Amino acid sequence: xxxxxxxxxxxxxxxxxxxxxxxxxxxxxxxxxxxxxxxxxxxxxxxxxxxxxxxxxxxxxxxxxxxxxxxxxxxxxxxxxxxxxxxxxxxxxxxxxxxxxxxxxxxxxxxxxxxxxxxxxxxxxxxxxxxxxxxxxxxxxxxxxxxxxxxxxxxxxxxxxxxxxxxxxxxxxxxxxxxxxxxxxxxxxxxxxxxxxxxxxxxxxxxxxxxxxxxxxxxxxxxxxxxxxxxxxxxxxxxxxxxxxxxxxxxxxxxxxxxxxxxxxxxxxxxxxxxxxxxxxxxxxxxxxxxxxxxxxxxxxxxxxxxxxxxxxxxxxxxxxxxxxxxxxxxxxxxxxxxxxxxxxxxxxxxxxxxxxxxxxxxxxxxxxxxxxxxxxxxxxxxxxxxxxxxxxxxxxxxxxxxxxxxxxxxxxxxxxxxxxxxxxxxxxxxxxxxxxxxxxxxxxxxxxxxxxxxxxxxxxxxxxxxxxxxxxxxxxxxxxxxxxxxxxxxxxxxxxxxxxxxxxxxxxxxxxxxxxxxxxxxxxxxxx
Numbered sequence: 137x138x139x140x141x142x143x144x145x146x147x148x149x150x151x152x153x154x155x156x157x158x159x160x161x162x163x164x165x166x167x168x169x170x171x172x173x174x175x176x177x178x179x180x181x182x183x184x185x186x187x188x189x190x191x192x193x194x195x196x197x198x199x200x201x202x203x204x205x206x207x208x209x210x211x212x213x214x215x216x217x218x219x220x221x222x223x224x225x226x227x228x229x230x231x232x233x234x235x236x237x238x239x240x241x242x243x244x245x246x247x248x249x250x251x252x253x254x255x256x257x258x259x260x261x262x263x264x265x266x267x268x269x270x271x272x273x274x275x276x277x278x279x280x281x282x283x284x285x286x287x288x289x290x291x292x293x294x295x296x297x298x299x300x301x302x303x304x305x306x307x308x309x310x311x312x313x314x315x316x317x318x319x320x321x322x323x324x325x326x327x328x329x330x331x332x333x334x335x336x337x338x339x340x341x342x343x344x345x346x347x348x349x350x351x352x353x354x355x356x357x358x359x360x361x362x363x364x365x366x367x368x369x370x371x372x373x374x375x376x377x378x379x380x381x382x383x384x385x386x387x388x389x390x391x392x393x394x395x396x397x398x399x400x401x402x403x404x405x406x407x408x409x410x411x412x413x414x415x416x417x418x419x420x421x422x423x424x425x426x427x428x429x430x431x432x433x434x435x436x437x438x439x440x441x442x443x444x445x446x447x448x449x450x451x452x453x454x455x456x457x458x459x460x461x462x463x464x465x466x467x468x469x470x471x472x473x474x475x476x477x478x479x480x481x482x483x484x485x486x487x488x489x490x491x492x493x494x495x496x497x498x499x500x501x502x503x504x505x506x507x508x509x510x511x512x513x514x515x516x517x518x519x520x521x522x523x524x525x526x527x528x529x530x531x532x533x534x535x536x537x538x539x540x541x542x543x544x545x546x547x548x549x550x551x552x553x554x555x556x557x558x559x560x561x562x563x564x565x566x567x568x569x570x571x572x573x574x575x576x577x578x579x580x581x582x583x584x585x586x587x588x589x590x591x592x593x594x595x596x597x598x599x600x601x602x603x604x605x606x607x608x609x610x611x612x613x614x615x616x617x618x619x620x621x622x623x624x625x626x627x628x629x630x631x632x633x634x635x636x637x638x639x640x641x642x643x644x645x646x647x648x649x650x651x652x653x654x655x656x657x658x659x660x661x662x663x664x665x
Contacts, residue, residue: 188207188208188209188210188211188241189207189208189210189211189213189218189219190205190206190207190208190219191205191206191207191218191219191220192204192205193205193206193220193223195245197223197225198225198330199222199223199224199225199328199329199330199331200223200242200244200330200331201244201246201248201250201331201332201333201335202244202245202246202248203244203245204242204243204244204245205242205243206219206220206222206223206240206241206242207219207240207241207242207243208231208233208238208240209233209235209238209239209240209241210233210234210235210238212233212234212235213231213232213233214232216229217229217230217231217232217325218231219231219240221327222240222326222327222328222329223328223329223330224328225328226328227256227259227295227297227327227328228259228327229327230258230259230325230326230327231325231326231327232258232264232323232324232325233323233324233325234322234323235323235324236315236317236318236321236324237315237316237317238314238315238324239312239313239314239315240312240313240315240329241310241311241312241313242310242311242312242313242331243277243309243310244309244310244311245340246309246335246340247275247307247308247309247335247337247339247340248307248308248331248333248334248335248336249304249305249306249307249308249333249334249335249336250271250273250283250304250308250311250331250332250333251301251302251303251304251305251332251333251334252299252300252301252302252331252332252333253271253284253299253300253329253330253331253332254297254298254299254300254328254329254330255297255298255300255326255328255329256295256296256297256298256326256327256328256329257291257293257294257295257296257298257326257327258294258295258325258326258327259294259295259327260294261321261323261325262291262294262319263318263319263320263321264318264319264321264323264324264325265289265290265291265318265319265321265324265325266289266315266317266318266324266326267287267288267289267290267316267317267318267319268286268287268288268289268315268316268317269285269286269289269313269314269315269316270282270284270285270286270313270314270316271283271284271285271311271312271313271314272311272312272314273304273306273308273310273311273312274308274309274310274311274312275308275309275310276310277309277310280310280312281306281308283302283304283306284300284302284304286300295327297328304333305336307335307336307337311331313329335541335545336545336548337545337549338541338542338545338546341529341534341538341541341542342527344529344533344534344538345527345528345529345533346527346528346529346530347526347527347528347530347623348525348526348527349514349524349525349526349527350524350525350526351524354454354455354456354524355456355518355522355523355524356452356454356455356456356518356522356523356524357514357515357518357523357524357525357526358524359504359505359512359514359515359524360454360455360456360504360518360524361454363454363455363502363503363504364454364501364502364503365453365454365455366453366455366457366459366501370459370501371459371460373501374459374460374461374462374497374498374501375448375460375461375462376462377442377446377462377463377464378464379497379500380392380464380466380497381493381496381497381499381500382496382500383468384415384496384506384507384508384509385507385509386415386416386507386508386509386510387414387415387416387468387476387509388414388656388658389471390414390468390469390470390471390476391468391469391471392466392467392468392469393466393467393468393469393473393475394445394464394465394466395465395466395467395469395475395484395485395489396465396484396485397445397447397465397484397485397486397489397490398480398484398485398486399439399441399447399486399487399490400436400486400487401480401481401482401484401486402644404432405428405432405435405436405486405487406428406429406432406644407425407428407429407576407590407605407641407643408480408481408594408605408643408644408646409428409480409481409486409487409488410424410425410428410478410486410488410592410594411478411479411480411481411592411593411594412478412592412593412594412655412659413474413475413476413477413478413479413654413655413656414468414470414476414477414654414655414656414659415468415476415477415478415492415508415509415656416509416510416656416658416659416662417478417492417508417509417510417511418573418574418592418659419510419511419512419513419516419554419574420492420495420508420511420513420516421478421488421492421574421592422513422554422574422575422576422590422592423513423516423517423552423554423576423625424478424488424491424492424592425576425590425592426552426553426554426576426577427517427520427521427552427627427630429576429578429590429637429641430547430550430552430627430630430636430637431550431627431630431631431633431634431636431637432634432637433633433634433635434629434630434633434634435487437450437633438450438487438491438520439487439490439491442462445464445465446462446463446464446465447462447463447465447490448460448461448462449461449462449463449490449491449494450520451494451498451519451520452518452519452520452521452522453502454502454504456522459498461494461497461498463490463493463494463497465485467485467489467493474654475489476656477489477492477493478492478592481594481646481647483654491520492508495508495511495516495519496508498519512623513526513552513554513574513623513625514526514623514625517552517625517626517628518628520628520630521552521625521626521627521628521629521630522628522629523625523626523627523628523629524626525625525626526623526624526625526626527623527624528621528622528623528624529542529621529622529624530621531558531618531619531620531621532618534617535617536586536612536614536617537612539586539587539617539620539622540586540587540612540617542622542624543555543577543586543587543622544579544587546622546624547577547578547579547587547638548636548638550627550630550631550636551624551625551626551627552624552625552626552627552630553576553577553622553623553624553625554574554575554576554577554622554623554625555574555575555576555577555589555620555621555622555623556571556572556573556574556575556620556621557569557570557571557573557575557616557619557620557621558571558619558620558621559571559619560663560664560665561664562615562616562619563598564598564608564609564610564611564616565598565608565609566596566598566599566604566608567589567591567596567598567599567604567607567608567609568596568597568598568608569616569619570591570597570663570664570665571663571664572662572663572664573591573662573663574592575589575590575591575592576589576590576592577589577622578590578607578640578641579638579639579640579641580609580610580640581607581609581640581641581642582609584611584612585609585610585611585612586610586611586612586617587609587610588607588608588609588610588640588641589607589608589610590605590606590607590608590641591606591607591608592606593606593653593655594606595653596608597665602653603643603645603646604643605641605643605644607641607643
């Protein structure tokens with residue numbers, strides 16, 4: 137019976153090895169008096185053992201990038217010089233094996249892309265220094281890929297730490313140092329081995345995820361399953377600009393009014409074009425800002441200016457097929473004539489205003505969510521990206537470090553990330569948290585911050601200067617991270633549109649209009665203001 141699958145469970149591999157040792161020792165039936173321990177680490181252990189020897193390593197260790205297990209190919213180390221000494225962060229100790237060719241294997245609890253390691257020579261016997269070796273990585277403890285090779289290496293002195301850097305973007309759970317030769321000694325010894333790199337995925341965090349929107353029926357996700365199938369008549373109605381959507385009941389009044397449209401006020405679509413006023417669709421607007429932050433070129437591929445004050449938007453129907461929606465430059469206005477729809481900094485319509493109206497017109501046919509008020513980010517994103525795969529991390533499920541890793545790695549992978557707070561009123565320098573509200577997650581401009589979040593209002597209750605476009609860096613203060621939730625969405629076709637932005641967002645310079653900070657009173661009440 138196979139007790140453990142070592143490919144999937146490094147700890148199981150360790151326990152299995154220890155069990156095999158016990159079985160071997162029991163089979164030999166050696167009396168206690170014959171079990172000998174050698175106290176001189178320069179003398180070979182007399183026990184005729186050849187099986188690997190493994191030791192568990194704490195996740196608080198300083199040598200390796202995570203907790204895990206370190207294994208020596210041979211268990212012939214003298215007492216006090218076993219494989220644990222190579223990762224004990226103490227150059228006065230050493231690992232010794234009576235072989236010039238052998239392997240040392242690391243099985244980590246996290247999959248990491250290692251691109252840096254060090255080896256430190258022991259305090260004596262230069263002829264025992266390793267001379268040539270390879271470093272290999274494996275995802276399954278079976279198939280190995282050589283990622284670094286070194287030959288004829290020297291250590292200039294005792295306790296010398298040699299550093300090795302190389303290019304590697306592939307993440308592995310397992311790493312193996314195969315020593316090919318030493319400097320002629322009858323044994324090989326190493327004081328310390330360290331490795332470092334980058335964790336390039338969040339696979340280990342997915343055990344804490346929930347709320348998957350993946351569907352086996354449609355690429356648009358579970359919210360689009362078994363929905364209306366597009367007819368030729370639907371396509372004609374959607375492309376006819378004069379067919380106007382109704383004003384959602386959640387808006388609380390207003391009228392359609394024609395506004396001047398400047399699709400890209402700053403020359404290129406940017407998050408500053410997205411400023412919420414009187415429609416309670418913060419999740420949709422957070423998605424808009426995420427798309428334009430990561431993929432500014434993508435927004436321009438979605439909208440065609442017809443030159444007659446109408447705009448055609450490229451979208452996807454519930455079955456994931458392309459459909460075009462044409463809207464006029466009439467948008468929801470307040471009774472006093474100011475724009476109630478999302479707008480730019482000058483209270484004029486932008487590309488975001490056009491996309492918002494396209495969603496309302498789309499739902500006149502498909503009725504996925506007829507009232508745009510309160511629409512979810514996982515419903516909005518696939519309308520433009522064609523991919524409805526997403527998942528969530530609820531507040532308190534991740535530690536601060538895990539939350540930061542989920543945000544930054546997902547952004548680097550091109551995922552759309554929207555977040556929120558379950559506690560409002562927390563002041564963070566120029567930023568204040570509000571509840572029942574969606575924010576766009578971004579790379580932080582402060583290197584000490586976990587990540588940044590942008591309020592789709594385009595300002596924050598604590599932002600007296602109004603110039604930061606509602607963006608705040610989230611600190612690792614032991615309070616705020618525990619109040620945050622994420623929705624992480626696949627970018628679909630957005631990822632094909634051009635270069636992915638992987639740097640912090642820099643708000644543009646703009647003049648503040650007198651009524652710039654207009655947000656409907658009912659929205660402010662919803663978020664506790």
